[in-house]
Amino acid sequence: MRNLLLSTGLAALLALPAGATDVTDLSASERDAFREEVRAYLLENPEVLMEAIAVLEERQAAVEAEAQALAVVENADALFNSAFDHVGGNPDGDVTIVEFLDYRCGFCRRAHPEVTELVEGDGNIRIITKEFPILGEQSVLASRFAIATRIALGGQAYEQMNDALITMRADVTELSLARLADDLGLDSEAIFTAMDDPLVETTINYNRQLGQRMGITGTPSFVFGDQLVQGYVPLPNMLEIVDVLRTASQ
Template sequence: MSRLIFALSLVVALTSSALAQGLPTQFPILNEDGSRIANHAIAAGSIAAAEKLPGAVVAANPKGDVTLVEFYDLNCPYCRRASADVEALLQADKKLRLVLVPFPVLGIPSILAGRVEIAVSRMLPPNEFYRYHRALYAGRGVIDGQRALSAASGFNLDLQKVLEAANEDGITDIMKAHVRFADTLTLKATPSYLIGDVAIQGHPGRKSLKGVIDQVRQCGKAVC
């Protein structure tokens, strides 16, 4: 395990929502405080390509009419808040489709937790995995491999099999694939969202995110 963690840590960079400051703001998408949040246009097909990433999960409303892709790190405080806001949006908007892409770039605890989470995603149906994902945010403090493994105990999983799957070399390959893909889209913050024709870097808040969803539903673009 330690060899795999070290190898992966060499190819990821520490990022957070705060690092989104200074990045381009192509569209007038605002944070809750009225400032512009970093965003840029993405090529057609980017969302479809993100869905094909080996660790991506269509976590909610697979037949929805608007797709929101979230790249997240379990130890990013902005991602914790974003998860609650996205859940509220899903509850209010039954046509919103959610794709989750694990992007553990904030250090070894995130990598360990991410390995377990990806292993669990292969053992649970998407709706149950989404419940597991939300459960990981339920407590306070650092989310590491042991905490992610403990959370899996509430889903009738064989924890030894989860641990064995989390230690497979293929999990490292999945994480590297996610980092490489994020690099192609110049994603520099967690969380980052793909929706319509835009990548949003950082969490703008529920109201702002809903505004973008509404625009995409109306015309297929972040700004109609």
């Protein structure tokens, strides 16, 4: 691309009077002629513009990836060692995945069975769930209920509730949540009592602030090792990422 543009520029400059080889020294008419030469070339060869756009996008993506990697490093403790979050899968796994989720998010629901298959099928992945309600009051209520379940009844009950909430189609209300807990054989009264624990709001606020620092604007968002990926990630891609992480650590 550079050679093509240089060729265009040289062709235009060769048509100029002797001694007028510095564009800044050109007269107004000579500059207009130069611009017309370049314009004509680009119109005849639009693929040059596409090349330039592709290079620009690659550079922007590289800058963004670098910034995200730095954000992961700067927030590593909050991401990987927070006492507010549930740790599932293999707590001693050689690969850690962090998921920011909202129970009312359609793509979170789509990702959930694939994340479950990845973690259970691998057996050596540590999965951290970040409650990150951003889609309104029902999302907040669902997250508060999930966190309260963990506080009142422990991690296993939280995993049951997490699975149930992510597949729940009914509106999230106190009544529907009570019925959901009862259907799971969980003590709904204990969960509702735990919802008044300050730790519930602290957890949500902590994760929201973390999300802001990380530049996370939607769900699901994942951290695979030192890589932040925002949006739904199909299972084959997750498998590939995990393989790359393991290879890199060897």
